[in-house]
Amino acid sequence: MKDIQDIVKDLENVRGTGPNKIFTMYLNTDLSDPDQQGGEWKIHLKNGLNNFEHYLKEGSDKEELKNYQQIKKRVKDFMGEIERNLMRGVIIIASADGEVWFAERVQMHLENEFEWQETPILEQLKTLSEKYPKTGIILVQQNQVKLIDTNLNQVEDTTEYELDVEEDTWKIKQGPRQGRSTTGLGSGNLQKDLFNDRYEANQYRWYKSIAPKLDKQAKDREWKRIFIVGEAPASKTLETEMNKDIEDVILKNMLDHGESKILEKVLN
Known part of the structure; x- marks a missing residue:
């Protein structure tokens, strides 16, 4: 993987335009966490993904909804691929046009966070990059x-x-x-x-x-x-x-x- 500090610098320059916004996800998948004994991460993932979709369905921007649904499918596919080999957390930052796709399992604790905005939300990633550089x-x-x-x-x-x-x-x-x-x-x-x-x-x-x-x-x-x-x-x-x-x-x-x-x- 590229140096995480360089990745953060690249992501700081990312901007979504119009209906092509940026999806950010930090997901706690630490199975040693007492709050995760029953696979609660799956519930957090489902709820986090569905909340945006419900919100967008109530709006009038069909293109934005389509873009989000593309990302949702890709995120679910990725999580399905790594489900049997989880670490403590998963970070995904993505755009529907495919220009941005950062998806990594990490061996550090994360706070659950889902965002759909013009820019990626990088606070947790920056904290990790400062604590765990190359x-x-x-x-x-x-x-x-x-x-x-x-x-x-x-x-x-x-x-x-x-x-x-x-x-x-x-x-x-x-x-x-x-x-x-x-x-x-x-x-x-x-x-x-x-x-x-x-x-x-x-x-x-x-x-x-x-x-x-x-x-x-x-x-x-x-x-x-x-x-x-x-x-x-x-x-x-x-x-x-x-x-x-x-x-x-x-x-x-x-x-x-x-x-x-x-x-x-x-x-x-």
Whole structure:
């Protein structure tokens, strides 16, 4: 998905004309919400969509009614497609001519809101864009570094680096590990002891060498915020060596945690 802050800027310039107004919907679909245990979102959706239609049927602008009915059908179709894979909320901003269609499931709480006006209603979307812009989370643990690319509190992509001790360089990890050990230093306790010795002697140089790669990732992915997660001194070394500003360093080893738990810890 495009950076949510750029989407907001685009939507700020949208204007409906005459009968071609802009539909805005924020729908709470959080099934963990006590008020949603019986699928109440379906009732809110039905009532929200029908209210405008009843109002327009009482008016004299048949073209506006037709436009709204087109949007209503498209919204219902979209909700039917995602019904089995809901998140905490759904945002839809649309025009009947198809020039505007923003429809996203989001992993944040929304207040139910339905609007049919000349301009989209963006207050809730702006709040989310300010709290959850494009963000990078860098997880570090000895010879591994994992990047989580997030947008609007959702994972967009991940990249993992692994240190090849034999070649003394960081490489992007490709698929599952093959037969040889990560460190290339044998096996068992000897492997661990040898790696630990080399780690203690070389960790600053190793993390300094990956910092430019991480800066480039941050630039290419247009991260507005960056968090580093890992135990000291690794995380602190990366914070010092990277040129990009780091919003926070979380001194916790979470590289093996699920991505949803990491986002919950870091972003919420």
